[in-house]
Amino acid sequence: MDIVLRAAGAFVLVLLLLRVTGRRELSTLEPFDLILLVVIGDLVQQGVTQSDMSFTGLVLAVGTFALLAVATSWVTYRSKTARKVLEAAPLVVVERGRLVGHNMRAERLTVEEIASAARLQKIASLDDVEWAIIESNGQISFIPRTPRH
Numbered sequence: 631m632d633i634v635l636r637a638a639g640a641f642v643l644v645l646l647l648l649r650v651t652g653r654r655e656l657s658t659l660e661p662f663d664l665i666l667l668v669v670i671g672d673l674v675q676q677g678v679t680q681s682d683m684s685f686t687g688l689v690l691a692v693g694t695f696a697l698l699a700v701a702t703s704w705v706t707y708r709s710k711t712a713r714k715v716l717e718a719a720p721l722v723v724v725e726r727g728r729l730v731g732h733n734m735r736a737e738r739l740t741v742e743e744i745a746s747a748a749r750l751q752k753i754a755s756l757d758d759v760e761w762a763i764i765e766s767n768g769q770i771s772f773i774p775r776t777p778r779h
Contacts (some may be wrong), residue, residue, distance in 0.1 A: 632690050636678045637694035645673060645702070684766050691772065724762035737764055744773070750771055 647670070678691045704730050706713045723744060734744070747757060747770040753759060761773040 633678060633682060633690045634694050636680075637691045638698060640674045641695055641698045644670075649716075649718070713739050720763045720765050720771075722761060722763050723770065724756055724759045724772075726761075727757040727759055729756070733764075739764070744770065 647750060649656075675691075679687050700708055702716060703724060706716050721737060723730050723733050723737070723739060729744070734740075741756075744762060748754075748759060748762070751772050753772055755775060756762070758775055760775045761771075763771045765771055
């Protein structure tokens with residue numbers, strides 16, 4: 631039972647860490663960020679299982695994480711309030727070609743990162759963007775400006 635409680639605590643900690651650290655796609659992680667994730671995973675494992683290397687301990691720890699992941703998914707599906715707390719809402723970072731500074735600071739996004747994401751979607755300049763929205767999965771969606779005649 632001790633492993634289940636530690637796994638549940640670790641799950642909540644990881645969930646909170648993900649909410650605090652912000653939204654980033656795995657493809658945009660720097661090498662340091664990726665290494666940090668691996669180290670955090672190892673530290674969580676050590677904290678959950680301590681010296682229990684048994685198959686039963688493995689099943690309990692992984693089963694607890696899986697059960698809590700499914701429960702979290704179900705709760706966010708069923709409850710708008712839980713969805714607001716557990717999932718990040720889409721956030722506008724460019725509006726009519728102008729950067730929305732406070733939203734960029736909240737997500738720790740630089741102008742260069744937004745411009746790079748725009749270029750990947752074949753948008754040459756942020757002046758050509760009507761809206762840029764960072765989605766809850768970390769991707770930036772761009773809606774180009776329509777030409778005025």
